[in-house]
Amino acid sequence: MRRLAYPIILLFVAGLGFAQFARAADPTVPAPRDAEQIKAILAAAPRATADRTLQVVLLAGKKDHGANEHDYPLWQKRWKVLLGGLGEGDEPILNTFGPARPVGEGDLAGAENVRLETAWEWPSDEQWKTADVVVMFSAPPWNEQRLAQLDAYLRRGGGLVIMHLAVWHPSPELAAIVGGSWKKESEYRHGPVALEIGDPNHPICLGLPKTIELIDESYFNLEGDRSDATVLATSRETRRGETTSRAEPMFWTRDHGKGRVFVCIPGHYMWTFDDPLFRILLLRGMAWAASESPYRFDSLVLRGASVTRPVEPETPDADDPNLVLWLDASDQDSVATDDAGLVSRWQNKATKVGRALIASGDARPRLLSRAIGERPAVRFDGRDDVLRDPEFGRSVDQWTLFLVATPRSNRGSGIPDGFHGFFSANTPGKQDFVSGINVGMGGMETSMFSCLNLEGGKGGGASNLLNRFSDFGEPRVLAIATNNELSTLHAESSVQGFRNSSDRPTSLEQIRVGSRFYFNGRETGFVDADVAEVILYGQCLPTDRIAAVSKYLQTKYGIRGEETPVTLDEAFAALATYDWGRSRRRLEPIVEAMRDKHLTKAG
Known part of the structure; x- marks a missing residue:
């Protein structure tokens, strides 16, 4: 192959219309992680108790991208079961990408001592009063009143997890609360994202490899001062007009009043939520934001996750x-x-x-x-x-x-x-x-x-x-x-x-x-x-x-x-055989120029 x-x-x-x-x-679908590696990471973490009942609110909104992208409703539906357990009308599925993965005994029971609620577009006033942690994966309809409500919630001791497009709001006020938001000069990039763990001693990062390769989307050059934040992971990104890359924050934590904020920039592709290394960061960030042991949700990491499993051949039954x-x-x-x-x-x-x-x-x-x-x-x-x-x-x-x-x-x-x-x-x-x-x-x-x-x-x-x-x-x-x-x-x-x-x-x-x-x-x-x-x-x-x-x-x-x-020469040779019809005369010189340029670069 x-x-x-x-x-x-x-x-x-x-780009020429084919x-x-x-x-x-499109980015290649990531390969499953090694299940034994994930088990070893989880085994190294201290055991956490679940003495306190946690109220968790999962906030989603209308899907706003294509297949396998920004599917907030699907994430909410699957993680409602992952965290809160299988309820009436729920599907017994935990993964967010591809056909259903097998679930083991007890995998649909949810996390211990969690009261799970969902919210659409924005939490209710009652949810802001009672939630221990609000997890945002959507494009919330931000305004001054909602920013004030979020600020008050955090100052009284609430926890916030904010993911991906939820920070895509040009607002210094949002940046002041969570440590980063979109601005005119901000940029994004789809494809391989090499997360470099910046603080291996932070409890959220315990046991994680130094580098975690994702296939997702990075945001960088964001609004905000993160001098009072703890940056957990970065990605090397090159800003527009620059020739050298910088370590841009992808995961960070910060305190706001009595509350805690955990920010997760990746989350564009739905397969990312099935990645157990990403899940470790996200689930530990959720528990940390709720002022609990970061390891309280570690037992959920492998449930429905994308990991290697031994496979026995199955002959079809006529x-x-x-x-x-x-x-x-x-x-x-x-x-x-x-x-x-x-x-x-x-x-x-x-x-x-x-x-x-x-x-x-x-x-x-x-x-x-x-x-x-x-x-x-x-x-x-x-x-x-x-x-x-x-x-x-x-x-x-x-x-x-x-x-x-x-x-x-x-x-x-x-x-x-x-x-x-x-x-x-x-x-x-x-x-x-x-x-x-x-x-x-x-x-x-x-x-x-x-x-x-x-x-x-x-x-x-x-x-x-x-x-x-x-x-x-x-x-x-x-x-x-x-x-x-x-x-x-x-x-x-x-x-x-x-x-x-x-x-x-x-x-x-x-x-x-x-x-x-x-x-x-x-x-x-x-x-x-x-x-x-x-x-x-x-x-x-x-x-x-x-x-x-x-x-x-x-x-x-x-x-x-x-x-x-496939070698570069083979790739261009294959491309040269495509029948472009009346466009061939226009496109062939461009392909040849590209070929010469890239082969020259390759030496």
Whole structure:
């Protein structure tokens, strides 16, 4: 597998209007933390008691960014359960990014002796009177009256945790209270944020590594005097017009009157709230702000967090009532061929559904006896091969699709020559990207497998969820999990990319392997690929089951998923093969100039 090492190239292309590359330029989803490392950090902390009942108020507001960004309502919903325990109407989910992670016995019980309340936009007068700590993750509607209310709350001894956009308010008064706020000259940066722990002896930082790498957003050059604050962690940032970086505060504490303030600048991406190292800082900051032992909430750190877990392979159960489709070329009794190996029927092994995908004439793909990991696969020629069931007659609200395939080429761009599809589904007569699903290689010709486009009734528009690229001819294990909020791509068990989803149902009335249904009411976008296995569940599987089924498929087909970096030369060579149509003459000189500049810098 190849991970693109030079996202600036794709940012350049996206800036010229090629939407399919915009997603590839997004920050990479962080890898899970080592669970044993986190346990060791927590074990080093003193035990804390929970003798005093704490009233905790979680403040949120309307979501104001895209997928996986600034989702204040989701954070409030999940952390209400994390801190306050599972209540009536709550979902038994603790993570804020991706499909549900497994929860252990007692994980949904909340913190001991906590009375949890939520607030929308601004706490009530009663909450300001009774709260021990108010946690703000939103863009509060600040004004003079509310600043005065916050000031009075802190002066009487209340605790405040203020995160990310909550400080984005041009107000010296807010800066005087919390130690920092936005101003005209302030800046932000998305991407890797290397937190340097500045005070390892502070109780909040006990046991933490010297550097913590996040994928998030930094704010810097903020309003305010932090000379009376204790800066816990900084990030090296270069201000506009300067050539050297500075250590800019990302986490700090300060006293205000009898009260305590804990400020957390990161929090842009929702995966950050699943990071156990970030959770240690945030949960300890909450307890500290409430004038409690910082370790009072340490027991919550690993609940639903993004950590490595041992995974045992899970073989699909043909009798599983949630299994909608299971096509397995290695089960040769399920594949009907003629003497030349041309496939006319591929039987669905999901017993609760049955049926089969069929093909006839020149549309028949070919069964190869030794294709992927010495096992059979069905070869689609990229011209007219397709297997279909025009009367599958299903609809699902959520789903998880697994695909074992070897992409062989991606020739042609635009409509109808591009958008080659591995799998698609639709309502009869309606386009797949409007009514159902399509999973394919996007609308631009590529020289390697560098785009996985997901569209459908839950969210349309070309996208690229793939950031682990591979050469054509290299087999892949892909899994897409979709709920009513987010669609997430996993490749070889590693989370890749994501896009917004919705609560609209997905039509599976007609399904296809090997093509799409999106242009002039006919099949187009035929794929040049070998397909060994297709598994579709009518539910969004939790991450542990996605990993388990992926491991089964990786083991079965001998696909390890190891990475080698793409060199700069390879990146520009791949970019040069894209078919930009009438824009090519204008763009080629720019790409060549970029190439020469960056190769010169690389020496």
